[in-house]
Amino acid sequence: MSSSTESPALNESTTEPKRVKVQSRNEPFSARASTRIWAEQPSSDNPYIAIGALCHGYDLFELMDKRSFVDVFYLLFRGELPSAAETQLLQTLMIALINPGPRHPATRAAMNVGVGKTNPLHILPIASAVLGGEYQGGGEVENAMRFLRKYQKTNPSDFLKQHPADLQTLAPDVDVSDQSGDETPTSPTPGFGKRHGGIDLMAAEIAERLIKLEAAGEALKWGDEFAKTLAPSGSGWFITGVAAAVFADLGFQPKAGGALFQLLGAPGLVAHGLEVANKPITAMPYVSDANYTIER
Amino acid sequence: MLLNNQATNSDLDIIDYLDQRRGKVISNTGGWFPGKGVFSHGYSMLEELVGEKSYFQILILNATGKLVEKPLADWVEAIYGCLSWPDPRIWCNQIGALAGAARTSVVAATTIGAMAADSRSYGPRTRLEGVKFIQGALKQYKNGVTPQEIVAAAAAKTRGKPYIVGYIRPIAKGDERIEAMEKVSKQLNLSAGEHMALAYQIEQVLIEKYDERMNINGYVCAFLSDYGFSGQEMYQMFAGMVASGVTACYLDTYKRPPDTFLPLRCDDIDYQGTARRQVPD
Numbered sequence: 217m218s219s220s221t222e223s224p225a226l227n228e229s230t231t232e233p234k235r236v237k238v239q240s241r242n243e244p245f246s247a248r249a250s251t252r253i254w255a256e257q258p259s260s261d262n263p264y265i266a267i268g269a270l271c272h273g274y275d276l277f278e279l280m281d282k283r284s285f286v287d288v289f290y291l292l293f294r295g296e297l298p299s300a301a302e303t304q305l306l307q308t309l310m311i312a313l314i315n316p317g318p319r320h321p322a323t324r325a326a327m328n329v330g331v332g333k334t335n336p337l338h339i340l341p342i343a344s345a346v347l348g349g350e351y352q353g354g355g356e357v358e359n360a361m362r363f364l365r366k367y368q369k370t371n372p373s374d375f376l377k378q379h380p381a382d383l384q385t386l387a388p389d390v391d392v393s394d395q396s397g398d399e400t401p402t403s404p405t406p407g408f409g410k411r412h413g414g415i416d417l418m419a420a421e422i423a424e425r426l427i428k429l430e431a432a433g434e435a436l437k438w439g440d441e442f443a444k445t446l447a448p449s450g451s452g453w454f455i456t457g458v459a460a461a462v463f464a465d466l467g468f469q470p471k472a473g474g475a476l477f478q479l480l481g482a483p484g485l486v487a488h489g490l491e492v493a494n495k496p497i498t499a500m501p502y503v504s505d506a507n508y509t510i511e512r
Numbered sequence: 513m514l515l516n517n518q519a520t521n522s523d524l525d526i527i528d529y530l531d532q533r534r535g536k537v538i539s540n541t542g543g544w545f546p547g548k549g550v551f552s553h554g555y556s557m558l559e560e561l562v563g564e565k566s567y568f569q570i571l572i573l574n575a576t577g578k579l580v581e582k583p584l585a586d587w588v589e590a591i592y593g594c595l596s597w598p599d600p601r602i603w604c605n606q607i608g609a610l611a612g613a614a615r616t617s618v619v620a621a622t623t624i625g626a627m628a629a630d631s632r633s634y635g636p637r638t639r640l641e642g643v644k645f646i647q648g649a650l651k652q653y654k655n656g657v658t659p660q661e662i663v664a665a666a667a668a669k670t671r672g673k674p675y676i677v678g679y680i681r682p683i684a685k686g687d688e689r690i691e692a693m694e695k696v697s698k699q700l701n702l703s704a705g706e707h708m709a710l711a712y713q714i715e716q717v718l719i720e721k722y723d724e725r726m727n728i729n730g731y732v733c734a735f736l737s738d739y740g741f742s743g744q745e746m747y748q749m750f751a752g753m754v755a756s757g758v759t760a761c762y763l764d765t766y767k768r769p770p771d772t773f774l775p776l777r778c779d780d781i782d783y784q785g786t787a788r789r790q791v792p793d
Binding site: 231233235236237238239240241246249251252253255263264266272273274275278279281282283295297335338341345410413414415417418421447448450505507508509510511512 | 514523525535536537542551553617682690709716777779784790
């Protein structure tokens with residue numbers, strides 16, 4: 217434990233500039249918010265009530281009649297309707313990501329919310345915030361998309377030759393050596409690494425199936441080769457890497473990738489939270505005092 | 513289900529490490545043991561902290577592991593008062609106002625408002641960059657780089673005005689909170705050190721060359737750097753810094769009829785997208 221209570225030593229006189237009255241910059245803020253996504257058409261006698269909505273130019277009612285949810289989901293973010301092959305790739309990924317599973321920290325958060333008798337409406341914002349983390353979450357997806365963008369023209373074996381030091385620290389999910397750091401280290405290969413000490417077989421299989429689809433592109437293919445190159449060392453695809461590769465192949469920007477990952481995992485989070493919401497608080501483990509150690 | 517014949521090439525030591533931790537909490541911080549007490553960073557909370565130390569001393573202890581003297585905790589408390597204003601035009605506060613308009617719970621509104629302040633432009637996260645700047649600048653200064661050169665280097669990066677985190681406040685020029693905090697520092701008899709001295713020198717350069725000034729983030733980063741805090745520690749101790757203003761903005765709209773906070777007509781949104789088109793079959 218350290219204490220920082222002493223006054224710091226002055227090595228020179230601290231002279232504060234004369235303070236003046238604060239002035240507004242009168243910055244030119246827009247008079248109206250703008251969007252390229254959605255237009256609501258007002259009714260003739262009440263400008264607050266809409267009679268229709270366009271999504272990137274398409275009438276919402278017409279989309280309801282003619283298109284699948286996945287098509288409109290893609291349209292919303294990309295501005296154009298997807299091809300059949302793109303729909304297939306996105307829908308397959310959406311099914312793969314529908315539940316991060318009851319061991320994921322985000323799902324565990326959802327279950328804590330549920331069993332703790334928290335307002336069920338809080339399950340989604342709480343758990344999806346956890347699913348935004350930089351480990352096995354949206355933050356990692358964004359980083360992985362940037363990683364793929366940077367290296368997908370580099371031969372995976374060459375990458376490993378060029379980054380020998382990184383290989384040694386390749387996404388260690390358990391770092392027993394250092395707990396003193398101010399910040400947690402970031403992975404040199406976001407979206408790829410060791411999970412629970414080895415290859416994440418589920419992520420590998422999901423990638424294997426996605427790669428066979430018509431719309432699979434360069435990112436998925438490079439990731440697959442990269443994962444195979446890593447395999448002997450017990451590393452491979454993370455599910456965040458798989459999601460990143462599909463988002464990249466579908467033309468999404470890295471900044472969108474993290475939030476999309478949160479969205480696509482949301483159903484599982486909510487389902488698990490609701491499942492325990494009516495159960496007694498004893499329905500989930502509570503660590504005994506005997507199993508609780510304070511390291512000091 | 514996969515056939516169970518695929519190798520994970522796992523590291524057995526890691527599996528062992530995980531197995532040893534199943535069902536156990538190992539805390540570097542503290543815990544509550546009914547009948548024995550509550551502990552935080554080596555202190556018995558109910559015997560040594562509650563009633564003995566101020567809430568902000570406990571907050572800083574929980575956030576950084578450091579138990580500071582009361583005047584410094586009072587200083588941080590005063591800063592909190594500067595960072596949370598009940599004006600719904602401020603982005604995080606507007607989340608509170610919208611949440612009130614939409615009738616969420618006050619806790620949801622307050623916490624998501626605090627989350628909204630996790631921004632690159634304002635809020636606690638800016639401590640990271642602010643501290644990086646002033647601590648880096650001090651190292652340079654000690655190596656003989658002048659404040660003028662430090663500002664010039666920042667200006668070269670942006671090819672114009674030097675947009676240094678901790679200086680040049682958005683929306684307004686100047687920062688009235690610094691003056692208020694300078695008074696607080698004097699009242700509490702807290703002297704600043706070399707980071708603050710350099711921060712003022714840099715401000716002086718900005719005033720003379722660009723008619724721009726330090727903002728409250730620059731002031732906090734320099735001041736607390738002088739008291740040995742890192743940027744990450746400041747990020748941690750200011751995590752909830754805007755919460756109170758968000759609550760205030762929530763209440764204001766919660767008490768009014770729904771749909772009346774900044775009401776929008778359909779055409780108050782400027783649609784700039786593709787013109788109407790037919791959905792292909």
